[in-house]
Amino acid sequence: xxxxxxxxxxxxxxxxxxxxxxxxxxxxxxxxxxGTISMxxxxxxxxxxxKTAANHNIDISKQRSRPITTADFEIFDKIYCMDxxxxxxxxxxxxxxxxxxxxxxxxxxxxxxxxxxVPDPYWGGxxxxxxVFQLLEKGCSKIAEQILP
Numbered sequence: 001x002x003x004x005x006x007x008x009x010x011x012x013x014x015x016x017x018x019x020x021x022x023x024x025x026x027x028x029x030x031x032x033x034x035g036t037i038s039m040x041x042x043x044x045x046x047x048x049x050x051k052t053a054a055n056h057n058i059d060i061s062k063q064r065s066r067p068i069t070t071a072d073f074e075i076f077d078k079i080y081c082m083d084x085x086x087x088x089x090x091x092x093x094x095x096x097x098x099x100x101x102x103x104x105x106x107x108x109x110x111x112x113x114x115x116x117x118v119p120d121p122y123w124g125g126x127x128x129x130x131x132v133f134q135l136l137e138k139g140c141s142k143i144a145e146q147i148l149p
Contacts (some may be wrong), residue, residue: 001147002030004072006090007082010035010065012122014082015045017106017136019053019060024144033063034072036089040065046122052129073099080106083117107135109142
């Protein structure tokens with residue numbers, strides 16, 4: 001199983017989601033993250049994301065930002081988007097219905113969160129990053145529950 005987490009710049013939400021998801025699935029699963037923009041390409045996650053993850057014993061410090069590519073739609077089985085705008089951008093890059101079916105809004109895995117978004121903590125402080133971590137933790141736990149035997 002190959003899972004891709006996507007946010008805008010791939011420095012806050014999706015790196016956290018990648019790090020959390022990797023703690024929930026076996027090593028033979030491939031989990032990665034990407035952004036819909038390339039502004040931060042090659043950069044490490046935001047220092048606040050790294051610190052928040054470290055506070056929960058997860059190391060995301062070696063991750064590097066990258067933009068989503070057309071190849072990702074062939075490689076990944078499931079693509080989770082952090083908000084509606086990101087999802088619209090991701091869907092616009094798909095070539096067919098099979099690829100579109102791989103894309104979903106991350107928070108919808110929790111069932112009662114239709115159209116709910118993972119807020120972007122970039123303009124906030126550590127409290128916002130912790131709140132995002134907790135949302136991602138719940139969602140990643142649910143995804144693992146759904147995909148693991």
